[in-house]
Amino acid sequence: MGVTAKIAPSMLSSDFANLASEARRMLTSGADWLHMDIMDGHFVPNLTIGSPVIVSLRKHTDAYLDCHLMVTNPLDYVETLAKAGASGFTFHIEASKNNWKELVQSIKSRGMKPGVALKPWTPIEEVYPLVEAENPVEMVLVMTVEPGFGGQKFMPEMMDKVRVLRKKYPSLDIEVDGGLGPSTIDMAASAGANCIVAGSSVFGAPEPAQVISLLRNSVEKANETH
Numbered sequence: 001m002g003v004t005a006k007i008a009p010s011m012l013s014s015d016f017a018n019l020a021s022e023a024r025r026m027l028t029s030g031a032d033w034l035h036m037d038i039m040d041g042h043f044v045p046n047l048t049i050g051s052p053v054i055v056s057l058r059k060h061t062d063a064y065l066d067c068h069l070m071v072t073n074p075l076d077y078v079e080t081l082a083k084a085g086a087s088g089f090t091f092h093i094e095a096s097k098n099n100w101k102e103l104v105q106s107i108k109s110r111g112m113k114p115g116v117a118l119k120p121w122t123p124i125e126e127v128y129p130l131v132e133a134e135n136p137v138e139m140v141l142v143m144t145v146e147p148g149f150g151g152q153k154f155m156p157e158m159m160d161k162v163r164v165l166r167k168k169y170p171s172l173d174i175e176v177d178g179g180l181g182p183s184t185i186d187m188a189a190s191a192g193a194n195c196i197v198a199g200s201s202v203f204g205a206p207e208p209a210q211v212i213s214l215l216r217n218s219v220e221k222a223n224e225t226h
């Protein structure tokens, strides 16, 4: 499998009052990406951060900012997030059924990596056209909890989606998000996920570096067998 492990602590579990130092803490603990959960209080029942926070954080780090847009109108956010310094822009298929081509084009033209996310009960077939398009998305994010909040229980039944995707697209970045930690990572890694978002398991650990390393080892070990 020609993909590399990317461990992305979810900053939703950080102390927002100390965002820059929390980001540094994750990066010095071995994180590859910082996962930024952008919610509009409409697509999901929670309101978190937006472009101004990305602008502020970008002043403190060159890290890859993996932005997950849980918003009703993702197209409205492309320009401001690109200017703010976002690296990845992952939108939900449920919010972009009619304009995903325009959205992908717009994300790429502004130098960000386009990804598509799907909620737990959205069939995996819905993302195939986006991966197979002439101008494709470069990552699929399989939600392993209902989006909106950190600290929820991992849904193992979502691993069928990951397995199907990995079989169909050996070199695609497949991200999983929700309830990932030492007790669930092997399920995700063996199914074929290589980008791992983890919030409470990393931020709640006495030694985040140990958890990050455990997550990475699991993905790398599974990679050898894929």
Ligand SMILES: O=C(CO)[C@@H](O)[C@H](O)COP(=O)(O)O
Pocket: 010, 012, 013, 035, 037, 068, 145, 146, 147, 148, 149, 150, 151, 152, 177, 178, 179, 180, 197, 198, 199, 200, 201
């Ligand atoms: O997108 C989301 C929630 O909607 C996630 O990024 C969570 O923030 C992950 O947190 P944990 O489940 O790992 O605590």
